[in-house]
Amino acid sequence: MTSDPRDTHDGRPIDPDLSAVQSAWSELEQCEPPELLDQAVLNAARRQIERSRRRRSMGWLGAFATAAVVVLTLAIVVRQDLPGPVLTPPETDGFRLDLDAAAPKGATGEAKIMHDEPAVPLEQAKRMSSAAPAASEAPRLLREERQAVSPETIETLEADAEEIPDPEAWIERLLKLHEAGRADELEAELAAFRRAWPDYPLPPELFD
Amino acid sequence: MRELDDEVLMKAYANGDMAAFECLYDRHRGPLYRYILRQVGDAATANDLYQGSWEKIIRARGSYTASAPFKAWMYRIARNHIVDHFRRSRPTRDLSPDALPADGPGPEQVLIGEQAATGLAAAVNGLPAEQREALLLKLEAGLDLLTIAEITGVSPETAKSRLRYAVGKLKKSMGSMQNGAES
Numbered sequence: 001m002t003s004d005p006r007d008t009h010d011g012r013p014i015d016p017d018l019s020a021v022q023s024a025w026s027e028l029e030q031c032e033p034p035e036l037l038d039q040a041v042l043n044a045a046r047r048q049i050e051r052s053r054r055r056r057s058m059g060w061l062g063a064f065a066t067a068a069v070v071v072l073t074l075a076i077v078v079r080q081d082l083p084g085p086v087l088t089p090p091e092t093d094g095f096r097l098d099l100d101a102a103a104p105k106g107a108t109g110e111a112k113i114m115h116d117e118p119a120v121p122l123e124q125a126k127r128m129s130s131a132a133p134a135a136s137e138a139p140r141l142l143r144e145e146r147q148a149v150s151p152e153t154i155e156t157l158e159a160d161a162e163e164i165p166d167p168e169a170w171i172e173r174l175l176k177l178h179e180a181g182r183a184d185e186l187e188a189e190l191a192a193f194r195r196a197w198p199d200y201p202l203p204p205e206l207f208d
Numbered sequence: 209m210r211e212l213d214d215e216v217l218m219k220a221y222a223n224g225d226m227a228a229f230e231c232l233y234d235r236h237r238g239p240l241y242r243y244i245l246r247q248v249g250d251a252a253t254a255n256d257l258y259q260g261s262w263e264k265i266i267r268a269r270g271s272y273t274a275s276a277p278f279k280a281w282m283y284r285i286a287r288n289h290i291v292d293h294f295r296r297s298r299p300t301r302d303l304s305p306d307a308l309p310a311d312g313p314g315p316e317q318v319l320i321g322e323q324a325a326t327g328l329a330a331a332v333n334g335l336p337a338e339q340r341e342a343l344l345l346k347l348e349a350g351l352d353l354l355t356i357a358e359i360t361g362v363s364p365e366t367a368k369s370r371l372r373y374a375v376g377k378l379k380k381s382m383g384s385m386q387n388g389a390e391s
Binding site for chain 1: 375
């Protein structure tokens with residue numbers, strides 16, 4: 001009675017009446033999923049494919065960045081281990097420049113005075129020294145500088161430093177809010193999304 | 209594309225071929241929807257579960273191996289999703305046999321009660337959950353006995369017995385329906 005040869009167990013049919021029920025069942029009205037549901041499923045499938053493509057295209061960039069970091073780190077380590085260039089005076093091989101002898105007579109005394117005198121006069125040096133902040137004042141100055149920055153700026157900087165969620169995950173969250181009909185939350189989330197990802201395409205069903 | 213097997217299409221989709229998914233979806237949308245709808249009874253829940261099932265299928269595309277039959281894999285995912293849903297929402301119609309009423313209205317009573325208006329569908333609705341599930345996997349998904357047993361996590365003997373009970377009850381209902389129409 002059974003039409004399907006797999007409808008047997010241990011060589012016996014499951015039930016001789018199964019095919020009668022099957023044919024009666026096939027005459028029932030065939031319910032189909034609503035068209036909107038079809039669209040939602042197909043859109044989800046498309047989004048996932050696009051996401052994979054983006055991830056794949058970004059994959060080489062990640063590998064490249066990792067390789068670059070490794071190379072740079074190695075270069076720094078190697079450079080630190082190497083001894084620095086040793087600066088040695090040029091070989092004179094016994095040749096000695098006798099400045100005193102080369103200098104014209106009478107100029108020796110003047111040269112000596114120039115050598116002994118500091119490049120900056122003492123008074124000027126003192127003035128410069130008093131104008132520069134003392135090392136002990138540095139923390140105070142830093143504090144003052146920080147106070148000069150407005151709290152809003154600090155908040156913005158801190159917010160920027162926070163990790164921005166993945167856009168696709170975020171969109172899924174938005175879609176869930178949309179489906180749940182939580183309009184206020186959706187609006188706030190959308191605004192936040194737009195701030196973080198201003199040029200990221202949003203799925204049209206979000207605006208249905 | 210149309211003549212390709214489900215398994216090939218699913219692998220193609222996993223590799224980024226959207227046309228393959230469209231073909232696969234077109235092939236299974238009706239049966240999967242009806243399987244879910246007949247299981248849960250109301251369209252709103254069925255719509256949610258149907259969409260959720262496909263989303264799970266889409267997300268799991270990377271883990272699908274072409275050696276496993278696609279249909280069995282797909283219905284397993286859908287069934288798990290339905291079971292999870294009922295576990296979460298603690299419904300009146302739990303799929304687990306423990307949650308079923310011991311003596312619910314049989315298919316005949318359902319038919320009489322609904323004046324055979326919805327006929328066979330109502331009779332299927334009146335079956336105990338595990339029998340209904342096995343029968344729907346047979347009638348809607350067209351799965352064989354071993355696959356039904358595997359999906360529902362029972363032995364082939366148990367699956368067979370569920371099917372036989374379901375078919376027997378439906379046969380009776382169909383007989384009552386014919387008698388009712390004649391008298």
